[in-house]
Amino acid sequence: MLDQTRAYQGEYILEVDSITKEFPGVKALDGVQLKIRPGTVHALMGENGAGKSTLMKIIAGVYTPDGGEVRFAGVPLNIKTPLDALNSGIAMIHQELNLMNWMTVAENIWIRREPLNRLGFVDHARMRQMTADLLGRLNIKLNPGQQVSELTVAQKQMVEIAKAVSYNSDVLIMDEPTSAITESEVEHLFAIIRDLKARGIGIVYITHKMNELFEIADEFTVFRDGKYVGTHPSSSVTRDDIIRMMVGREITNMFPKVDCPIGDTVLEVRNLTLPGVFEDISFNVRAGEILGIAGLVGSKRSNVAEAIFGVHPAPIGDILIDNRNVNITCPSDAMAHGMAFLTEDRKETGCFLILNCLENIQSALITRGHVKNGFIEQKALVAKAEEMAQMLRVKTPSLYETVENLSGGNQQKLLIARWLLTQPRILILDEPTRGIDVGAKSEIHRLITNLAAQGVAVIMISSEMPEVLGMSDRIMVMHEGHVSGFLDRAEADQVKIMSLAAK
Amino acid sequence: MSETSMAAPVRRHRPMMAELNILLVLFGICAVFEILGWIVQGQSFLGNTQRLSIMILQVSVIGIIAIGVTQVIISGGIDLSSGSIVGATAMISMSLAQAAGYERAVYPDLTGLPFIIPVAVGLIFGLLCGVVNGALIAYTKIPPFIATLGMMVTARGFAKWYTKGQPISFPSDGFAAIGKGMMPVFIFLVVALIFHVALRYTRYGKFTYAIGANPQAARVSGINVERQLVRIYAIAGLLSALAGIVVAARGLTAQAGMGTMYELDAIAMAVIGGVSLTGGRGSIFGTMIGMVIFGVIISGFTFLRLDAYYQEMIKGVIIVAAVVADVYRQKKRKKA
Numbered sequence: 147m148l149d150q151t152r153a154y155q156g157e158y159i160l161e162v163d164s165i166t167k168e169f170p171g172v173k174a175l176d177g178v179q180l181k182i183r184p185g186t187v188h189a190l191m192g193e194n195g196a197g198k199s200t201l202m203k204i205i206a207g208v209y210t211p212d213g214g215e216v217r218f219a220g221v222p223l224n225i226k227t228p229l230d231a232l233n234s235g236i237a238m239i240h241q242e243l244n245l246m247n248w249m250t251v252a253e254n255i256w257i258r259r260e261p262l263n264r265l266g267f268v269d270h271a272r273m274r275q276m277t278a279d280l281l282g283r284l285n286i287k288l289n290p291g292q293q294v295s296e297l298t299v300a301q302k303q304m305v306e307i308a309k310a311v312s313y314n315s316d317v318l319i320m321d322e323p324t325s326a327i328t329e330s331e332v333e334h335l336f337a338i339i340r341d342l343k344a345r346g347i348g349i350v351y352i353t354h355k356m357n358e359l360f361e362i363a364d365e366f367t368v369f370r371d372g373k374y375v376g377t378h379p380s381s382s383v384t385r386d387d388i389i390r391m392m393v394g395r396e397i398t399n400m401f402p403k404v405d406c407p408i409g410d411t412v413l414e415v416r417n418l419t420l421p422g423v424f425e426d427i428s429f430n431v432r433a434g435e436i437l438g439i440a441g442l443v444g445s446k447r448s449n450v451a452e453a454i455f456g457v458h459p460a461p462i463g464d465i466l467i468d469n470r471n472v473n474i475t476c477p478s479d480a481m482a483h484g485m486a487f488l489t490e491d492r493k494e495t496g497c498f499l500i501l502n503c504l505e506n507i508q509s510a511l512i513t514r515g516h517v518k519n520g521f522i523e524q525k526a527l528v529a530k531a532e533e534m535a536q537m538l539r540v541k542t543p544s545l546y547e548t549v550e551n552l553s554g555g556n557q558q559k560l561l562i563a564r565w566l567l568t569q570p571r572i573l574i575l576d577e578p579t580r581g582i583d584v585g586a587k588s589e590i591h592r593l594i595t596n597l598a599a600q601g602v603a604v605i606m607i608s609s610e611m612p613e614v615l616g617m618s619d620r621i622m623v624m625h626e627g628h629v630s631g632f633l634d635r636a637e638a639d640q641v642k643i644m645s646l647a648a649k
Numbered sequence: 650m651s652e653t654s655m656a657a658p659v660r661r662h663r664p665m666m667a668e669l670n671i672l673l674v675l676f677g678i679c680a681v682f683e684i685l686g687w688i689v690q691g692q693s694f695l696g697n698t699q700r701l702s703i704m705i706l707q708v709s710v711i712g713i714i715a716i717g718v719t720q721v722i723i724s725g726g727i728d729l730s731s732g733s734i735v736g737a738t739a740m741i742s743m744s745l746a747q748a749a750g751y752e753r754a755v756y757p758d759l760t761g762l763p764f765i766i767p768v769a770v771g772l773i774f775g776l777l778c779g780v781v782n783g784a785l786i787a788y789t790k791i792p793p794f795i796a797t798l799g800m801m802v803t804a805r806g807f808a809k810w811y812t813k814g815q816p817i818s819f820p821s822d823g824f825a826a827i828g829k830g831m832m833p834v835f836i837f838l839v840v841a842l843i844f845h846v847a848l849r850y851t852r853y854g855k856f857t858y859a860i861g862a863n864p865q866a867a868r869v870s871g872i873n874v875e876r877q878l879v880r881i882y883a884i885a886g887l888l889s890a891l892a893g894i895v896v897a898a899r900g901l902t903a904q905a906g907m908g909t910m911y912e913l914d915a916i917a918m919a920v921i922g923g924v925s926l927t928g929g930r931g932s933i934f935g936t937m938i939g940m941v942i943f944g945v946i947i948s949g950f951t952f953l954r955l956d957a958y959y960q961e962m963i964k965g966v967i968i969v970a971a972v973v974a975d976v977y978r979q980k981k982r983k984k985a
Contacts, residue, residue: 476873477868477869509859513852
């Protein structure tokens with residue numbers, strides 16, 4: 147903690163200078179900068195994957211940068227853990243809140259710093275008083291003795307803010323603080339932010355939302371694909387300027403999408419609603435068509451896919467296959483109707499990491515057949531799995547290799563193999579090329595195109611703008627659980643998608 | 650693996666079985682007892698076939714339970730109720746298996762029944778206990794530890810209530826034959842063979858491993874995870890009941906306390922045999938080796954005239970050591 151920082155005379159309280167961070171195969175940050183003046187709100191903007199979170203993790207000490215430095219009040223920082231960051235005056239409020247649900251507001255705020263009485267026991271009365279004082283100063287109306295589990299998301303955020311202030315932090319970093327709170331709560335949050343600003347605290351405000359930028363931020367910085375694009379005062383630009391800064395990249399021609407005849411509607415979704423998550427989703431996909439679904443984090447695209455496939459069914463709305471209403475309550479229902487679903491998170495919901503390639507490839511197919519007299523027809527399955535692995539060029543020493551030893555791209559190919567073996571008519575792909583290298587990526591793109599050419603109806607959720615634009619016949623854009631528009635291949639471009647995605 | 654290498658050379662071979670390592674441990678332990686035997690007792694440990702057959706007989710009953718527990722652990726769960734189901738089943742079966750004309754029978758009108766009746770009733774009882782375990786775990790999502798702990802206490806209570814604590818004796822000859830001679834070993838081998846085949850070559854087995862490896866991915870693959878869990882726990886309950894019948898038949902009597910702590914021995918056999926407590930890994934063959942290791946250690950200590958109290962303490966140490974070895978193995982795999 148720098149007590150003299152309130153009087154810090156330099157121009158910037160926090161300076162990020164040419165930070166570079168590389169992960170295997172990806173340059174997540176490439177010499178980015180970010181300069182925060184004391185007593186201002188500075189918005190950090192960018193698409194998914196622009197490198198915002200990576201930078202925040204570097205400032206918080208989760209990652210070590212490969213190059214560059216972070217200066218605090220003009221002094222280079224050496225942060226190894228989130229606690230170091232707090233102690234040096236930088237507090238961070240993560241998107242996923244880090245409070246202990248079964249403890250009180252006061253206990254959460256003063257954890258590790260509880261006031262003690264003479265006997266060495268926690269002085270609860272004093273702790274409550276300290277909390278009440280703190281909350282009073284911030285104009286937050288909460289009972290210090292209340293259990294955090296009983297609070298709303300917005301109230302929890304207030305507790306996090308109070309905690310950050312209690313450390314006398316000079317910089318407060320907020321990662322999409324409004325992603326889960328209501329309109330009126332946003333107003334209260336902004337009032338608190340303005341108050342903090344008036345106290346001379348520098349605030350980094352990460353957001354996707356354009357209107358918030360204009361309402362609360364004094365300045366903003368845009369990142370794109372791990373690179374620094376620019377910093378401007380928010381009063382000097384328009385919405386379109388910012389969108390252009392966020393998306394203005396060149397599209398390389400790496401997508402082998404070929405036009406193919408598009409047939410009848412295979413899948414239609416009408417007014418699908420999962421209360422509190424997404425609402426009134428309607429769209430259709432035809433045989434041979436690739437429908438891209440674009441949207442920012444929090445647009446609930448994956449939830450819609452999970453609902454259609456029966457992983458978390460939606461109670462309201464209709465799903466029609468071949469113009470007939472179907473009832474899908476679990477994944478095997480969806481599979482019985484010819485659907486396949488490549489999930490977003492390979493490790494969490496896709497692979498059986500500790501099992502071998504064969505077991506991973508055959509897991510879906512054996513639920514639908516290939517059993518004779520109670521025994522699995524292993525020979526036939528091995529032959530099919532081998533054929534599929536060869537077609538997809540899976541690189542593995544053998545089909546009996548444990549999947550955790552394979553690269554991400556090969557794991558993804560195995561999962562695709564799993565679904566192709568079920569010979570789907572409707573293929574839902576959620577981020578089919580996330581986290582895999584360029585070579586495997588274009589192989590997967592070619593494969594998707596071929597499948598469409600064979601008459602499979604493809605739904606492809608993707609956060610990579612070039613992928614969506616390059617692969618899709620039609621693009622559905624989602625924003626916070628709603629469909630915000632459709633774009634045809636001919637008319638779609640990055641600016642149009644972005645303005646639909648970031649209302 | 651190099652990313653630049655071209656398409657897959659998909660070879661047909663299975664990697665070395667993890668069970669081989671455990672087999673080596675078994676040989677090592679046997680060698681140690683053999684050497685100590687000559688030094689301390691002046692005789693061979695392995696050379697005594699009578700000792701070996703008693704040893705196998707001792708572990709076979711718990712081995713039957715361990716076969717069921719192996720499946721539960723592979724699916725990522727645990728079953729603490731086995732020992733109590735043994736006790737409860739022993740009581741129920743024995744009460745229906747009493748010899749004809751025995752005056753102080755539990756059900757004086759139901760003596761001299763063909764042995765198949767007490768066996769069937771006992772098995773159905775165990776199966777139902779297992780179904781309750783499985784349904785609680787699958788549909789209420791309470792942790793397996795808690796669900797089966799509840800069954801452990803409840804089934805034991807039932808066993809005591811059944812005759813208000815009185816032992817039940819005098820089974821018919823037909824029932825007693827189930828426990829005679831090497832019959833328990835034979836039953837164990839048949840059960841082990843059935844589930845070895847089931848785990849390796851049937852959907853039941855593949856689903857069990859898949860759920861243990863990643864329940865969410867199993868669900869997305871179209872596997873009915875809930876139904877499969879009910880089946881797995883039902884089979885574990887069934888096999889505990891079978892063990893209970895064998896114990897009662899062998900002892901010619903049933904007592905409410907029968908099978909106490911068997912669940913822990915069965916879990917220990919599986920874990921020593923390489924079944925991973927985090928789920929998804931293990932085999933019946935491994936558990937069989939674990940069972941023999943368990944038996945050799947107990948029998949070896951008796952052979953060396955080690956105090957029974959020491960035996961129990963050392964057993965505890967071995968169980969913890971086996972789990973530590975499992976954690977260590979997994980760490981090593983991750984680094985590899």
